[in-house]
Amino acid sequence: MISRFLFPMLSTALGLSLPPLARTADAPAGVVFDWFEYSGRDAIFAVPLPPGSYRNPVLAGFYPDPSICRVGDDYYLVNSTFAYFPGIPIFHSRDLAHWQQLGHVLDRASQLKLDGLGVSRGVFAPAISHHDGVFYVINTLVDAGGNFFVTAKNPAGPWSDPVWLREIDGIDPSFFFDDDGHAYIVNNGPPPDGKRLYEGHAAIWLQEFDVAAQNLVGPRAIIVNGGVDPTKHPKWIEGPHLFKKGGWYYLICAEGGTEENHSEVVFRSRTVWGPWLPGPRNPILTQRTLPGTRPDPVTNTGHADFVVTPDGAWWAVFLGCRPYEGPHFNTGRETFMLPVTWTDDGWPVILPPGQSVPYVLPAPRTKHDGILQEVTENAESNAVSKAVSSASSACSCENKTPVPLTGNFTWRDEFDGLALAPLWLMLRTPHETWWRTGGGQNGLQITPRMETLSGTGNPSFLGRRLQHSRFEAKTSLMPPAATGVSAGLVAFQNETHHYFLGVRRSGGELEIFLERANGHAPETIARAAALPAERIELRLTGDGRMLAFAFRSGVRDWQTLVPDADATVLSTQTAGGFIGAMIGLHARLEP
Numbered sequence: 001m002i003s004r005f006l007f008p009m010l011s012t013a014l015g016l017s018l019p020p021l022a023r024t025a026d027a028p029a030g031v032v033f034d035w036f037e038y039s040g041r042d043a044i045f046a047v048p049l050p051p052g053s054y055r056n057p058v059l060a061g062f063y064p065d066p067s068i069c070r071v072g073d074d075y076y077l078v079n080s081t082f083a084y085f086p087g088i089p090i091f092h093s094r095d096l097a098h099w100q101q102l103g104h105v106l107d108r109a110s111q112l113k114l115d116g117l118g119v120s121r122g123v124f125a126p127a128i129s130h131h132d133g134v135f136y137v138i139n140t141l142v143d144a145g146g147n148f149f150v151t152a153k154n155p156a157g158p159w160s161d162p163v164w165l166r167e168i169d170g171i172d173p174s175f176f177f178d179d180d181g182h183a184y185i186v187n188n189g190p191p192p193d194g195k196r197l198y199e200g201h202a203a204i205w206l207q208e209f210d211v212a213a214q215n216l217v218g219p220r221a222i223i224v225n226g227g228v229d230p231t232k233h234p235k236w237i238e239g240p241h242l243f244k245k246g247g248w249y250y251l252i253c254a255e256g257g258t259e260e261n262h263s264e265v266v267f268r269s270r271t272v273w274g275p276w277l278p279g280p281r282n283p284i285l286t287q288r289t290l291p292g293t294r295p296d297p298v299t300n301t302g303h304a305d306f307v308v309t310p311d312g313a314w315w316a317v318f319l320g321c322r323p324y325e326g327p328h329f330n331t332g333r334e335t336f337m338l339p340v341t342w343t344d345d346g347w348p349v350i351l352p353p354g355q356s357v358p359y360v361l362p363a364p365r366t367k368h369d370g371i372l373q374e375v376t377e378n379a380e381s382n383a384v385s386k387a388v389s390s391a392s393s394a395c396s397c398e399n400k401t402p403v404p405l406t407g408n409f410t411w412r413d414e415f416d417g418l419a420l421a422p423l424w425l426m427l428r429t430p431h432e433t434w435w436r437t438g439g440g441q442n443g444l445q446i447t448p449r450m451e452t453l454s455g456t457g458n459p460s461f462l463g464r465r466l467q468h469s470r471f472e473a474k475t476s477l478m479p480p481a482a483t484g485v486s487a488g489l490v491a492f493q494n495e496t497h498h499y500f501l502g503v504r505r506s507g508g509e510l511e512i513f514l515e516r517a518n519g520h521a522p523e524t525i526a527r528a529a530a531l532p533a534e535r536i537e538l539r540l541t542g543d544g545r546m547l548a549f550a551f552r553s554g555v556r557d558w559q560t561l562v563p564d565a566d567a568t569v570l571s572t573q574t575a576g577g578f579i580g581a582m583i584g585l586h587a588r589l590e591p
Contacts, residue, residue, distance in 0.1 A: 030436070030445035031487040031587040034476040034535065038583065039410040040468030044296050044322070044359055046408060054097030054337075054363040056298075057320065060406040061465035062332035062580030063089070065125040065239070066317040067174070068307045069135075073366070075307060076128055076155050077317065078105065078137060079335065082579055083122035084425040085458075087112045088137060090128075090155055091405075096307075096315060096337065096364045100402050101422050102156040105137050111161055113144055114428040116456045119494045120577030125239060125303070127174035131183070131211070138185070140171040147173050147187070167216045170205065176242035176272075183209040184272060185216065186251070188238040192222060200235025201226055204253060206273065221273060227255050228265050228278040235261070239303040242272070246346060251276060252284075254302040258578065260327070261288050262302035264318060266348055281343070285318060285350035287357065292326070298357035299323055300333065304350060306340060309364060314340035316350045320357055321572075324469040324544045328571040330493070331466055332580015339364075408468070415444035420462070425582070428458045435462065448485045448587040454495050454522060463492055463584030466542075466570075473583045474539045479503050479510055479530075480587075486513075487587035489538040491547070496520070497575035499565065500586060501549045503536050510536070512551045514562050518569050526562045540583065542567055 040060075049055055059066070065080040077091045077099065087106035091099040105126070106112040114122050126139035137159070138149035146169070148162035165173070170189030177183045189205040191197065204224040210217045227234025239254035251267040263286035267276040287301050304318035319333040336357060340348050351357065403423055404411060413421055415437045434447040444462075451459040475489055480503065488502035500515040500522070510530040515522045526549075530536060533554040541548045547565040550558045568574050570581040 029481060030434075030447040031480055031485065032443050032445050032478040033415065033487075033585050034443040034478075035412060035414050036444075036464075036475045036585060037410065037412040037473070038464065039472045041408050041470045041472075042322075042468045043470070045406070045468075047360060049360060049407075052363055053360050055406055056336045056338075056357065056359050056361075057322075057334035057406055058097060058099060058317075058337050059091070059335035060331065061334060061467035062582070063335045063465070064319045064333035064578065064580075065303050066319060066335040067125075067127040067241075067305045068317050069128050069130050070307050070309070071130045073310060076102075076130075076135070077335070078126045078128045080125055080139075080578075081106075081123045081425070083114050083117045083119045083428055084463075084579075085109075085112060085114060085427070085429050086425070087114075087123045088126050088139070089422070090137075092155065095366050096309070099405055101405075103422055105150060105152075105157070105159050107157065107159075109429050109431065111150070111159070112141075112429055115144075115458075117143055117428060118456065118577075119427065120579055125172040127172075127241065127305070129175040129177065131175070131177040136175050138165075138173045138175055140173065142171065147171075149173075149175075163214055165216060167207070167220070168205075170202075172238045172240065174241050175209065177211075178272065179244065182272075183211050184242065185209050186223070186240045186242050188240065189222075191225060197226075198233045198235075200257065201233070202235075202237050204237055204240050204251070223269075223274045223276050224251070224253070224267060227253075228267075228282045237265075241305050243306060248346065250348070252304060252306065252348075254304070255283065256286070256288070256302065258302070258333070259300055262286065262300045263288065264302050264304045264316075264350060268347070279347045280345075281347060281349060281353075284348060285316070285338075286353075287320070289354065290356060294356060296359065297323060298336065298359075299327070299329075301336070301351075301357060306348070309366065311365070313364065314342070314348065315364060316340050318350070322469070325568075327573050328545065328568050329573075330469065330542075330567060330570040330581040332572070333578070334580075406467075420444075423464050424462045424584075425464070426458060426462055427453075428456070430458050434460045444585070446487070446585060446587040448480070448487065448589050450589045450591075452522075452588060452591070453490065453492060453498055453500065453586065454517060456495065459586065460588060461490060461492070461584060461586040463490065463582030466491070466581040466583050468542075470543050471583075472539065472541045474537060475585060476535050476537045477503070477585075478534065479536050480505060484590045485587065486590055488585075489540055490582075490584050490586045491540060491542075491570055492582045492584065493570040493572075493575040494577055494579065497569050498522075499540075499547070499549070499569070501538050501540060501551070501561070502586075503530065503538070503551075504590065510553070512536075512538075512561055514549050514565070516565070516569065518566075519574075525565075528559065528561055531556065 086104035173187035227237040263283035266279040301320040451457040486502040486504035492498040514526040530553040537552040
């Protein structure tokens with residue numbers, strides 16, 4: 001029964017495992033946000049979805065490095081979160097095309113130490129597996145401890161504390177449970193003797209894993225050195241996954257780096273230790289040979305994982321990007337899905353050379369096809385989806401209107417539950433509870449603190465993923481009562497690239513300001529006086545490379561503060577790193 005996997009534990013709700021909100025007598029009161037609303041209107045998503053079809057990306061926005069497994073009729077998927085907390089969202093589906101978040105794998109401060117990390121460090125490339133009634137998620141915590149895994153009997157949690165694998169260096173570990181009772185961990189690591197022959201030279205390593213003892217045993221060995229063709233100096237072989245079919249062991253890996261040369265390649269062997277033969281049609285997925293002028297391109301494709309349906313069909317999830325102009329994209333690396341075909345000589349192909357990743361295609365056939373149209377219509381609805389902020393907010397058994405994860409939609413959070421909705425993230429691990437939901441009244445209260453968006457701590461900031469290039473985000477808040485406090489709406493890419501549309505008191509008057517960080521210290525680029533009001537509304541709209549910032553005080557119409565800010569500030573190409581942009585709420589004490 002699906003219901004036994006869809007009862008999220010209370011630990012998936014932010015804040016329940018942390019100390020209660022406390023405020024000293026001389027500290028400023030928390031800033032109250034009444035609601036937050038996000039709308040996305042990308043042209044590519046406006047194309048009608050035919051019955052029995054699904055839409056790519058299946059997870060829009062910053063959902064990179066997907067990994068997937070199936071247990072019976074249920075599918076589970078996880079993604080990287082880097083320096084965001086809670087870490088590793090976990091999703092459930094019964095048809096592969098429509099997903100719903102169960103919670104997070106790393107939702108306790110004791111599991112995830114992100115202090116002092118840059119936003120593109122931390123949780124890299126988790127891989128999910130299921131063996132003998134136990135779920136495993138293994139990943140690398142970059143710059144903060146290395147490789148580890150956690151386990152759970154229920155994918156909704158609770159998940160165990162980390163079991164560290166000190167023997168492994170490198171990144172991107174993945175479990176393989178063989179049908180002969182043996183288990184292995186495969187991962188990216190340094191080349192032989194640690195000697196790089198060229199920039200990007202890496203290797204794929206293998207070692208046996210003792211399931212009972214929960215540790216690695218026996219020798220470690222390199223099974224792929226460099227990549228498909230070492231004479232061509234292949235770069236950054238990584239993201240390995242092992243599986244077995246028809247008496248062959250198969251190894252799929254990403255190759256070429258995470259940008260335009262990204263690809264997926266395949267090897268096979270009669271034994272798990274090799275020798276490993278590269279496929280004759282590599283890469284089995286890439287978009288790097290296609291013209292950049294093609295309409296609505298999907299770029300940077302790679303880092304795939306495979307899953308097999310109960311009827312024997314093979315599917316791949318992988319990451320890709322949707323640029324809005326040239327190479328620029330603000331939505332990060334997203335999760336796409338395509339069917340896998342097999343050649344007559346036994347090799348998998350995700351997408352033949354020269355073909356573009358399609359946005360709409362026939363959905364997987366499952367025994368649940370009778371509900372597919374109903375789910376599709378719900379996912380494509382443009383009606384406002386009110387968040388149910390409770391411990392079971394991601395659970396279909398109680399949340400009658402799931403949070404949309406792709407397509408065009410409007411989503412609104414009234415903050416009227418006991419906890420935050422699971423799509424809200426914060427920067428790095430919190431060590432105090434500076435947020436509080438209304439529980440039916442008073443909205444969301446955020447305590448302003450000295451930590452800023454430009455630092456490497458845990459600022460008073462809650463963000464949700466930007467999922468569209470054409471979007472609108474709005475909020476209503478009670479203006480800070482004290483001087484020295486600012487609060488408002490943030491568009492965040494990283495510590496050195498973000499916008500902050502805020503309200504503060506200056507000389508006893510309310511002031512609206514726009515602060516921009518563009519590779520250097522944040523600077524205020526616009527100011528305007530606001531009429532006294534119990535509530536201030538702030539609005540951010542985006543359309544490709546253009547952002548507009550506006551505010552409304554009292555009953556007055558919207559006033560534009562800046563009509564033409566540069567959206568490429570929020571792009572990976574400008575800011576660097578591996579994440580997508582976040583839109584959210586922030587309160588701080590003025591420096």
